[in-house]
Amino acid sequence: MKTRRSDRLVDMTRYLLEHPRTLVSLTKFANLYESAKSSISEDLAILKRTFAERGVGLLETIPGAAGGAKFTPYMTQENAAEFVATLVNEINDETRVLPGGYVYLSDLLGQPWVLQKVGRLIATQYLKEPIDAVMTAATKGVPVAQAVAESLNVPFVIVRNDTKVTEGPTMSVNYVTGQSKRLEKLELSRRSLPMGSRVLIVDDFMKAGGTIRGMASLVKEFEGEVVGVAVVVAGEVAHRVIDKYTSLVHVNTDKEGGLIDVQSGNYATEIFAPGNFTTQVNV
Numbered sequence: 001m002k003t004r005r006s007d008r009l010v011d012m013t014r015y016l017l018e019h020p021r022t023l024v025s026l027t028k029f030a031n032l033y034e035s036a037k038s039s040i041s042e043d044l045a046i047l048k049r050t051f052a053e054r055g056v057g058l059l060e061t062i063p064g065a066a067g068g069a070k071f072t073p074y075m076t077q078e079n080a081a082e083f084v085a086t087l088v089n090e091i092n093d094e095t096r097v098l099p100g101g102y103v104y105l106s107d108l109l110g111q112p113w114v115l116q117k118v119g120r121l122i123a124t125q126y127l128k129e130p131i132d133a134v135m136t137a138a139t140k141g142v143p144v145a146q147a148v149a150e151s152l153n154v155p156f157v158i159v160r161n162d163t164k165v166t167e168g169p170t171m172s173v174n175y176v177t178g179q180s181k182r183l184e185k186l187e188l189s190r191r192s193l194p195m196g197s198r199v200l201i202v203d204d205f206m207k208a209g210g211t212i213r214g215m216a217s218l219v220k221e222f223e224g225e226v227v228g229v230a231v232v233v234a235g236e237v238a239h240r241v242i243d244k245y246t247s248l249v250h251v252n253t254d255k256e257g258g259l260i261d262v263q264s265g266n267y268a269t270e271i272f273a274p275g276n277f278t279t280q281v282n283v
């Protein structure tokens, strides 16, 4: 039975939100709702406009037999600023300061609503960028990687610094930690990342950047390309061993008496600088 437009719009929205960055053919929608392709095209035009007006995401319609519709979720700069301000307010608490200048984040990064927004905001920087996988370092980076991978609709891989027989044959690299200059190892199962993958590296926290640099070395061992680096919180350091990254929040825990200074990270310039976001969404 032909589905009414109001019902089609609701269910098409559900379908597109559940299948981000996936090309869905007009034929699929026409068959799903027993409707003409011309009606589906009109439906998609309504969704494209509404998604853009409401700041939900980008709905691209690709013409032709191999065409269809592809939904790419994003977060607007306005919503990003509101979310980051909430993170800054939550993190701005001296009791979160840990030895070595680290910050306790697990309560925040254990909350699904926080992770969903972190994932969508970090993914916003790569609307048109093909990404094959998200990479992080066990353990605290894992929920961040899962959230970003879900928004990008790609797999995520977890590198470890301890050998596990359950990982099978692995690729490993040694790297020098940024602060303590210790030699550490990172390894990843050879089966988890195809050679030549385009990889987005993420983590919950970055201090001197040694872990991130170790992951970048591992991507090179897989003959891959590091598309970008994003962390939820970047700590203040005198010397960071990596210079290109996106952070949502920046903290300085080196102040006297364990005080903490919390500011927005560099996401606004990295993601929303003129020519980045608007160019990608104004199609």
Ligand SMILES: O=P(O)(O)OC[C@H]1C[C@H](OP(=O)(O)OP(=O)(O)O)[C@H](O)[C@@H]1O
Binding pocket: 137, 138, 139, 140, 141, 177, 178, 179, 203, 204, 205, 206, 207, 208, 209, 210, 211, 212
């Ligand atoms: O920039 P760096 O100086 O390399 O530090 C950033 C590391 C340290 C911390 O992980 P740990 O607390 O060491 O390990 P886990 O996530 O397993 O708790 C954090 O999750 C990053 O991975």
